[in-house]
Amino acid sequence: MRKDTQLILAGKGVSTPEMEKVAESERLPLDIVRSEVASGRAVIPANLHHAGLAPIAIGRRFRTKINANIGNSAVSSCPSAEVEKLKTALKYGADTVMDLSTGGNICEIRAAIIAESRVPVGTVPIYEALSLVDDPMDLTAELLLEVVERQARQGVDYMTIHAGLLKEHVPLAKKRKLGIVSRGGAVTAKWMAAHDRQNPFHEEFDALLDICLEHDVTLSLGDGLRPGCLADASDAAQFAELDAIGDLVRRCRAAGVQVMVEGPGHVPLDQVAMNMEREREVCDDAPFYILGPVVADCAPGYDHITSAIGGALGAFHGASMLCYVTPKEHLGLPNAEDVRNGVVAFKIAAHAADVALGRPGARERDDAISDARAAFDWERQMELALDPDRARDLRSEAIAERYDLEKRECNPDDDFCSMCGPKFCSMKISAEIPGPSTMDADE
Amino acid sequence: MRKDTQLILAGKGVSTPEMEKVAESERLPLDIVRSEVASGRAVIPANLHHAGLAPIAIGRRFRTKINANIGNSAVSSCPSAEVEKLKTALKYGADTVMDLSTGGNICEIRAAIIAESRVPVGTVPIYEALSLVDDPMDLTAELLLEVVERQARQGVDYMTIHAGLLKEHVPLAKKRKLGIVSRGGAVTAKWMAAHDRQNPFHEEFDALLDICLEHDVTLSLGDGLRPGCLADASDAAQFAELDAIGDLVRRCRAAGVQVMVEGPGHVPLDQVAMNMEREREVCDDAPFYILGPVVADCAPGYDHITSAIGGALGAFHGASMLCYVTPKEHLGLPNAEDVRNGVVAFKIAAHAADVALGRPGARERDDAISDARAAFDWERQMELALDPDRARDLRSEAIAERYDLEKRECNPDDDFCSMCGPKFCSMKISAEIPGPSTMDADE
Numbered sequence: 085m086r087k088d089t090q091l092i093l094a095g096k097g098v099s100t101p102e103m104e105k106v107a108e109s110e111r112l113p114l115d116i117v118r119s120e121v122a123s124g125r126a127v128i129p130a131n132l133h134h135a136g137l138a139p140i141a142i143g144r145r146f147r148t149k150i151n152a153n154i155g156n157s158a159v160s161s162c163p164s165a166e167v168e169k170l171k172t173a174l175k176y177g178a179d180t181v182m183d184l185s186t187g188g189n190i191c192e193i194r195a196a197i198i199a200e201s202r203v204p205v206g207t208v209p210i211y212e213a214l215s216l217v218d219d220p221m222d223l224t225a226e227l228l229l230e231v232v233e234r235q236a237r238q239g240v241d242y243m244t245i246h247a248g249l250l251k252e253h254v255p256l257a258k259k260r261k262l263g264i265v266s267r268g269g270a271v272t273a274k275w276m277a278a279h280d281r282q283n284p285f286h287e288e289f290d291a292l293l294d295i296c297l298e299h300d301v302t303l304s305l306g307d308g309l310r311p312g313c314l315a316d317a318s319d320a321a322q323f324a325e326l327d328a329i330g331d332l333v334r335r336c337r338a339a340g341v342q343v344m345v346e347g348p349g350h351v352p353l354d355q356v357a358m359n360m361e362r363e364r365e366v367c368d369d370a371p372f373y374i375l376g377p378v379v380a381d382c383a384p385g386y387d388h389i390t391s392a393i394g395g396a397l398g399a400f401h402g403a404s405m406l407c408y409v410t411p412k413e414h415l416g417l418p419n420a421e422d423v424r425n426g427v428v429a430f431k432i433a434a435h436a437a438d439v440a441l442g443r444p445g446a447r448e449r450d451d452a453i454s455d456a457r458a459a460f461d462w463e464r465q466m467e468l469a470l471d472p473d474r475a476r477d478l479r480s481e482a483i484a485e486r487y488d489l490e491k492r493e494c495n496p497d498d499d500f501c502s503m504c505g506p507k508f509c510s511m512k513i514s515a516e517i518p519g520p521s522t523m524d525a526d527e
Numbered sequence: 528m529r530k531d532t533q534l535i536l537a538g539k540g541v542s543t544p545e546m547e548k549v550a551e552s553e554r555l556p557l558d559i560v561r562s563e564v565a566s567g568r569a570v571i572p573a574n575l576h577h578a579g580l581a582p583i584a585i586g587r588r589f590r591t592k593i594n595a596n597i598g599n600s601a602v603s604s605c606p607s608a609e610v611e612k613l614k615t616a617l618k619y620g621a622d623t624v625m626d627l628s629t630g631g632n633i634c635e636i637r638a639a640i641i642a643e644s645r646v647p648v649g650t651v652p653i654y655e656a657l658s659l660v661d662d663p664m665d666l667t668a669e670l671l672l673e674v675v676e677r678q679a680r681q682g683v684d685y686m687t688i689h690a691g692l693l694k695e696h697v698p699l700a701k702k703r704k705l706g707i708v709s710r711g712g713a714v715t716a717k718w719m720a721a722h723d724r725q726n727p728f729h730e731e732f733d734a735l736l737d738i739c740l741e742h743d744v745t746l747s748l749g750d751g752l753r754p755g756c757l758a759d760a761s762d763a764a765q766f767a768e769l770d771a772i773g774d775l776v777r778r779c780r781a782a783g784v785q786v787m788v789e790g791p792g793h794v795p796l797d798q799v800a801m802n803m804e805r806e807r808e809v810c811d812d813a814p815f816y817i818l819g820p821v822v823a824d825c826a827p828g829y830d831h832i833t834s835a836i837g838g839a840l841g842a843f844h845g846a847s848m849l850c851y852v853t854p855k856e857h858l859g860l861p862n863a864e865d866v867r868n869g870v871v872a873f874k875i876a877a878h879a880a881d882v883a884l885g886r887p888g889a890r891e892r893d894d895a896i897s898d899a900r901a902a903f904d905w906e907r908q909m910e911l912a913l914d915p916d917r918a919r920d921l922r923s924e925a926i927a928e929r930y931d932l933e934k935r936e937c938n939p940d941d942d943f944c945s946m947c948g949p950k951f952c953s954m955k956i957s958a959e960i961p962g963p964s965t966m967d968a969d970e
Contacts, residue, residue: 261901274959313900353883382878384912388832389831397840415918433836436795439796466827485859519720
């Protein structure tokens with residue numbers, strides 16, 4: 085069994101089986117994978133104890149990854165419901181899942197998710213720690229580390245730790261319209277104020293690194309001060325924390341611990357590129373894992389769309405992983421259908437960025453579905469769709485509505501779509517224009 | 528009654544009532560509105576015969592507009608269904624609507640839409656012309672102009688005319704993966720090949736301008752060669768037509784006819800900005816009215832999202848109006864629910880661009896909803912949502928699912944959302960952190 089982290093092994097010039105699998109799936113030479121991991125520009129979250137993991141790399145040289153958050157709220161206790169969400173997330177293409185459970189039988193839910201998941205599993209350990217105390221102010225560094233260690237032994241591949249949020253940053257966040265919207269960040273800030281002490285994860289960062297090193301847990305440095313609305317974006321609080329995170333990135337790498345950095349949040353469209361560039365500079369190219377970002381505050385019920393816009397642009401300008409946002413964001417916890425809508429919206433965002441960045445093979449699926457369109461091969465179009473079930477359902481609905489209007493029998497094999505009808509199909513007409521379609525008109 | 532076009536009057540230094548209304552709704556000085564119209568950088572589509580029109584301006588200095596396409600297919604004949612779609616489009620904020628009906632009682636449907644619509648109405652006159660001949664090859668320039676004139680007298684505010692697609696461009700399009708996907712473009716191209724003649728709208732462009740001048744119809748120069756897939760984007764065919772359109776823009780302006788330019792289509796994310804810049808250069812800053820663009824071909828069923836991504840970026844980089852795309856794109860004709868989803872997705876895209884461009888008052892709605900979030904004022908949040916019904920429905924669903932899990936009575940007045948539950952709300956915790964929230968921590 086592997087004993088060192090991917091980062092340490094890559095630094096020694098060792099190619100691990102995980103790197104080999106990444107090279108194959110990303111269609112890149114193995115030495116590029118190894119050098120990206122060795123430099124810290126990419127991570128391969130792969131806890132030594134996560135059996136059955138299909139490893140992936142998160143970094144700028146690789147396909148953009150998407151994460152789906154699942155997990156219960158403070159009150160429900162239903163591992164089977166969370167496993168159903170997990171299966172939905174995986175079916176539609178989530179590259180990682182985070183279990184954000186905050187109450188009930190957290191351990192049991194997490195065990196079920198790790199056992200079921202072939203993709204890396206992430207957590208926010210402070211959530212479990214909070215479930216173990218009556219008052220959040222009773223948290224201790226010892227308890228936090230105890231939880232981290234238990235989760236590491238359980239097989240968690242990456243953990244969000246809000247270690248960059250320092251006591252001196254809190255007054256900056258008090259000036260905001262929405263204050264601190266990260267749950268871990270808000271609790272940490274209140275704890276620091278109540279005890280007049282520094283962030284316990286920051287004070288015990290070396291002990292945290294020891295645990296991560298032992299099990300190869302990838303740290304995901306959480307942005308406890310991410311903006312919660314457009315008005316708070318790119319402010320002094322956000323960037324003060326980012327500077328502290330940059331220092332922690334260097335400590336992780338020096339210790340041989342894989343690390344990525346979490347980012348906003350709510351960001352106006354014109355500030356997305358700047359935010360991506362700033363993270364790369366401040367955090368020495370550590371993979372940036374962003375939440376959306378949503379680019380408008382006023383569309384509750386459609387935040388999978390507001391954030392797919394921000395996510396596509398973020399990935400194009402430098403983010404390596406996008407945390408999905410579902411239509412329920414700002415309204416409630418997602419159910420399985422929300423998970424589906426969130427995952428597909430983010431597959432689109434990630435894919436659009438990968439095509440634009442010319443990632444190996446990225447446009448093949450688009451070209452294949454376009455060929456199927458030209459050939460009126462509906463079944464092939466459906467197979468190639470990011471969500472074949474949805475595409476089939478909508479086409480069936482349109483056909484049924486059309487034949488209902490025409491008051492005649494439905495024939496789903498008609499080789500036209502109901503947009504134009506049989507007599508007015510642009511592609512059929514286009515194909516009838518005389519002249520060789522392979523001629524080179526430039527000559 | 529006004530006799531000249533907005534362009535001619537603006538050129539004479541006359542401020543029309545339409546310009547005054549635009550200045551008020553856009554919160555801009557009247558002389559800016561007038562000079563934008565006079566230069567042709569903006570249009571105010573307002574047919575002299577469209578009673579009850581609430582005028583809007585389309586141009587780079589103004590709020591990004593969105594258009595919703597409605598209209599029947601070749602076979603159905605139901606004005607009431609189209610009026611229902613119109614009402615849905617207007618309810619959710621469409622700035623213009625296009626009636627794309629291609630068959631049945633086109634005139635009756637259009638009359639109903641113009642009578643009901645307070646927003647500008649656009650059409651593609653070749654669709655009606657085609658409904659009047661047995662074989663598309665029987666089209667004549669006379670018939671096309673006859674239809675344009677009839678529609679102009681009926682009160683159509685703007686018309687898509689594919690006059691820039693020239694005979695010599697067709698071989699370029701034959702080289703493509705998907706050929707010609709514009710219906711008007713495909714018919715025109717086949718007609719030119721069959722008759723070995725130039726585009727009739729191009730040959731009779733002066734006669735067309737006479738009609739537009741008389742009724743103040745705004746021309747929307749259609750991109751008959753817009754790419755139908757990522758592989759065909761930004762190719763020789765597309766840009767050859769754009770050059771011809773640029774020449775036509777100058778002829779329109781010289782004749783006193785308002786003009787805008789239509790654009791793609793399917794465009795990879797990295798080519799969106801370039802496409803916007805190229806249009807501005809080639810077409811002397813004529814308002815650019817783009818269809819999406821979709822930034823991925825492989826997501827049928829979700830093309831409102833693929834295109835909202837492209838649309839937001841397009842508007843940020845130069846487009847003045849976005850034509851919506853519904854989830855049914857590439858699958859069938861939209862129903863009222865599809866219209867709703869398309870309109871809201873594009874309101875988001877347009878709004879995100881307006882916020883990013885710093886348009887007057889654009890962020891007020893976001894700031895207000897964020898204030899309501901901070902105050903846990905759920906009713907106010909719902910009122911400010913782009914689609915209040917959807918936001919309310921999703922919140923109710925989440926609350927019901929949560930109380931179902933907790934097996935206790937539902938209380939919708941709880942001042943927390945089901946994302947975090949009552950004990951773990953980041954914003955509540957954040958508000959409890961001691962220290963004045965108005966302090967200036969920089970000092």
